[in-house]
Amino acid sequence: MKDFAIPRRRVLTGVAAAPALALSACASGEKDVGAVEDLMREHGVLRRAFLIYQECAPRLRRDTARVDARAIHDTAQLFRRFGEDYHERKLEEAHIFPAVKKAGGPAAAYVDVLKRQHDRGRAITDYVLAVTKSGSVSAADAEPLARAFEAFQIMYANHTAREDTVVFQAWRNALSARELDEMGDKFEDIEKQTFGHDGFEDAVARIGRIEQSLGLADIAQFTAPLPPG
Numbered sequence: 001m002k003d004f005a006i007p008r009r010r011v012l013t014g015v016a017a018a019p020a021l022a023l024s025a026c027a028s029g030e031k032d033v034g035a036v037e038d039l040m041r042e043h044g045v046l047r048r049a050f051l052i053y054q055e056c057a058p059r060l061r062r063d064t065a066r067v068d069a070r071a072i073h074d075t076a077q078l079f080r081r082f083g084e085d086y087h088e089r090k091l092e093e094a095h096i097f098p099a100v101k102k103a104g105g106p107a108a109a110y111v112d113v114l115k116r117q118h119d120r121g122r123a124i125t126d127y128v129l130a131v132t133k134s135g136s137v138s139a140a141d142a143e144p145l146a147r148a149f150e151a152f153q154i155m156y157a158n159h160t161a162r163e164d165t166v167v168f169q170a171w172r173n174a175l176s177a178r179e180l181d182e183m184g185d186k187f188e189d190i191e192k193q194t195f196g197h198d199g200f201e202d203a204v205a206r207i208g209r210i211e212q213s214l215g216l217a218d219i220a221q222f223t224a225p226l227p228p229g
């Protein structure tokens with residue numbers, strides 16, 4: 001970020017940042033998003049994609065013909081572009097995993113299996129895209145697709161939970177405050193290069209539209225019933 005006059009993250013977090021600069025950054029609506037928060041909020045988008053898959057699994061079993069295959073296809077495309085090509089490949093595999101492996105310790109032991117899970121996820125996404133391409137899911141594909149959703153969801157829930165609580169924390173601990181700050185700027189650059197604009201906001205809006213189309217947008221419907229007694 002050497003070529004930028006006022007690197008956004010450093011304005012707010014750098015030790016040398018003048019209060020006036022920080023104030024002007026706040027006034028313009030720009031707020032700091034650290035590298036780890038960036039990764040974790042991306043997981044939030046991916047979890048919403050899995051909630052869509054999870055809702056579609058019983059629908060596929062119950063009434064395959066009425067399942068909106070296009071919404072599933074859109075979800076898989078979002079997962080491919082935002083989750084696999086960007087979050088996993090350009091951030092985790094390029095920057096997080098090598099640093100965590102190098103730092104050693106308990107978190108380093110996760111790296112190889114996490115990479116294998118990324119690869120398995122890609123294979124499953126290929127499959128989801130293929131069986132939903134025509135705009136409908138065939139009766140023969142319904143059960144295998146529902147099972148793929150369930151297995152994928154369990155794998156990724158475990159995967160992101162370990163990344164959030166172990167791997168990202170080890171990565172943060174391995175870097176100095178300055179390095180972490182620079183990585184935050186770098187991630188922002190990669191995001192802009194990849195999507196040409198704010199990829200996260202775009203992904204949130206897109207997943208919201210898919211939820212809307214499937215009747216999943218109102219989260220009040222997911223409030224659990226009172227337990228018996």
Ligand SMILES: [Fe+2]
Pocket residue numbers: 088092114118159163
């Ligand atoms: Fe990952």
Ligand SMILES: [Fe+2]
Pocket residue numbers: 043087088092160163
């Ligand atoms: Fe991740």
